[in-house]
Amino acid sequence: MLNGEKILITGLTGQVAGPVARALARDNEVWGIARFSDPNARAALEKAGVRCEMADLAEGDLGHLPGDFSLALHFAVAKSGNFHADLAANAEGTGFLMDHCRNARAFLHCSSTAVYEPNDHELLSEDAMLGDNHRAFGFLPTYSICKIAAEGMARFCARHFDLPTVIARLNVPYGNGGGWPGLHLELMRRDKPIQVHTNAPSIYNPIHEDDLIAMLPRLLEVASVPATILNWGGSDVVSIEEWCGYLGELTGLTPRFEPTTHTIESTAVDTTRMHELIGKTQVPWRKGFKRMVEALHPDLLEGGTVHE
Ligand SMILES: NC(=O)c1ccc[n+]([C@@H]2O[C@H](COP(=O)([O-])OP(=O)(O)OC[C@H]3O[C@@H](n4cnc5c(N)ncnc54)[C@H](OP(=O)(O)O)[C@@H]3O)[C@@H](O)[C@H]2O)c1
Numbered sequence: 001m002l003n004g005e006k007i008l009i010t011g012l013t014g015q016v017a018g019p020v021a022r023a024l025a026r027d028n029e030v031w032g033i034a035r036f037s038d039p040n041a042r043a044a045l046e047k048a049g050v051r052c053e054m055a056d057l058a059e060g061d062l063g064h065l066p067g068d069f070s071l072a073l074h075f076a077v078a079k080s081g082n083f084h085a086d087l088a089a090n091a092e093g094t095g096f097l098m099d100h101c102r103n104a105r106a107f108l109h110c111s112s113t114a115v116y117e118p119n120d121h122e123l124l125s126e127d128a129m130l131g132d133n134h135r136a137f138g139f140l141p142t143y144s145i146c147k148i149a150a151e152g153m154a155r156f157c158a159r160h161f162d163l164p165t166v167i168a169r170l171n172v173p174y175g176n177g178g179g180w181p182g183l184h185l186e187l188m189r190r191d192k193p194i195q196v197h198t199n200a201p202s203i204y205n206p207i208h209e210d211d212l213i214a215m216l217p218r219l220l221e222v223a224s225v226p227a228t229i230l231n232w233g234g235s236d237v238v239s240i241e242e243w244c245g246y247l248g249e250l251t252g253l254t255p256r257f258e259p260t261t262h263t264i265e266s267t268a269v270d271t272t273r274m275h276e277l278i279g280k281t282q283v284p285w286r287k288g289f290k291r292m293v294e295a296l297h298p299d300l301l302e303g304g305t306v307h308e
Contacts, residue, residue, distance in 0.1 A: 008065065010073070016110065018177070033062075033065070057094075074094065079142060091150050113231065116133060118131070125270040164225055166223040169269070181247070196257050196258070
């Protein structure tokens with residue numbers, strides 16, 4: 001684990017960065033920024049020892065932050081649906097941030113596998129075609145393009161500031177706070193349909209938050225100039241159909257699938273480079289999913305058939 005570092009984390013109030021910041025605050029000086037659109041999020045983070053500061057990346061006003069961070073972890077993402085606002089926060093914001101952190105030892109830019117053009121059930125490697133996979137279906141219309149634009153900015157800043165950078169394309173993060181599989185569990189609780197692509201099965205690489213946290217030291221070690229780019233997902237490829245089936249076994253609930261072309265198509269990734277550079281993930285997906293249900297709805301586990 002990281003120890004004794006002075007770390008700046010963005011996207012502090014989000015699904016991914018919150019657990020990361022709380023874990024790192026045990027042994028490091030952790031500063032975090034967000035606009036704190038949800039004021040309640042701040043108290044829990046401060047209680048965990050995270051120094052919270054308000055900042056809007058779209059404005060680039062980071063002058064109130066120290067300039068001597070040893071590491072920076074950039075998880076913030078804006079997805080308002082307005083291209084002007086989202087390019088400012090995601091692409092220009094990445095530039096402002098990397099300028100501010102130009103003296104850090106390493107910079108992690110969290111990207112997304114939403115940058116890829118799906119290709120049937122191909123496991124997408126870092127060299128696969130990029131595309132606009134979230135927009136075509138009216139789902140987060142600015143997301144893919146803004147994540148690609150932000151990667152471009154991160155690549156430029158790595159070289160311009162000679163700032164060792166790693167661009168990690170995250171797949172499907174989940175944990176005790178939920179995530180996409182957690183949303184599926186909620187749909188099952190309410191007996192609502194779960195959209196899957198007609199080109200079945202819909203495959204991904206879910207990755208537990210414990211693995212995200214455990215992989216950070218190695219990820220930061222492989223930061224380089226020009227930036228290192230790698231996929232960041234669970235070592236197991238799992239389909240939505242399979243994981244919802246397992247959630248059903250755990251809870252006794254029955255997933256109701258709605259096959260459609262109006263949802264994201266399979267975006268599972270080739271993890272070869274990740275395995276070579278930072279290793280395999282350690283939380284088997286079934287164990288991780290069971291822990292997620294235990295954390296979100298322990299009562300539901302009594303209805304299922306899996307009790308080990
Ligand atoms: N969650 C997923 O399924 C998933 C999948 C693949 C990749 N990723 C990537 O993982 C990273 C974290 O995602 P997430 O799901 O945790 O995000 P999230 O829950 O949507 O949180 C986004 C964070 O960004 C902050 N933010 C938004 N606009 C900002 C601005 N203008 N200035 C400063 N902060 C701003 C938000 O806080 P305020 O609103 O308070 O400012 C919030 O803390 C992102 O890079 C995302 O692309 C996520």
